[in-house]
Amino acid sequence: MDFETTVEQAVKNSEDRNFTESIDLIINFRDLDLSDPENRFNEDFKLPYQADEEVKIAVIGDSITQNAENADRTVSSDELEEMYDNPDEAKDLAEEFSFLIAEAPLMPKIGQQLGQVFGPRNMMPDPMPPGSDPTDSIEDLKNTVTLRLKEEPLLQIKIGKEDYEFDKVQRNASSVYEFIEGQLPKGDNNIKSVMIKTTMGSPEEVK
Known part of the structure; x- marks a missing residue:
């Protein structure tokens, strides 16, 4: 073709x-x-x-966000806790960003507390081990x-x-x-x- x-x-x-x-x-x-x-x-x-230059990536956690300079937003574990009490903030996150990355140990609670927000929007975060450098993963997602x-x-x-x-x-x-x-x-x-x-x-x- x-x-x-x-x-x-x-x-x-x-x-x-x-x-x-x-x-x-x-x-x-x-x-x-x-x-x-x-x-x-x-x-x-x-x-x-x-x-699409408008693809936006948010990274959730504490250790992996330290190297996430090419992310469009970082969300600390404290900010994540606030989202558990205010799901509208999680909804805004899911609607504003194209993909999410989160530290793997946070995933069970994210699924339990925010699965009803992220799941239907196909926005469950990609897990990453604590301390990992997300730079390459962020670049890959921008091409996704x-x-x-x-x-x-x-x-x-x-x-x-x-x-x-x-x-x-x-x-x-x-x-x-x-x-x-x-x-x-x-x-x-x-x-x-x-x-x-x-x-x-x-x-x-x-x-």
Whole structure:
């Protein structure tokens, strides 16, 4: 599939806007029974390149936060205790950030006290041993997207922005496509069409 040409065409055909448009990959499926849980998926997938500069990471704990200079926010264990008494603060955290990392010993109580907040939002923290350096994990998560296929036979995922290098955007697109193809019972026979679309532009079919 010629992702790079299609990305270029989608950007070229999009009208000039007063903001930088995102570029999405859209995959339409066929002959896939989504009433069968085996055919659904909800996977975190690491892209070759960061697709969204707005991905925000929060790190929870005391020791691992000491090296979390590239995190967007750190939450101390004392602040976490306050969230147990005020779940709205935890809700705000889950809605503001894309991913959470927490010291592993905190996870049982987080699950018990805040599981009803984080769980439905798919925001349960990734555990990390106390004293670990989360720098690399934070960078990995900034390249991570969540691929969800549930009730609708369609997947739409951000793979970059119109001012990114086309080669990086197409590599993100092809890596997602190859992963999705491998998840399907009939491979590419379960894929009806593949599109590239800017935020306000019309979809361009990938040939």
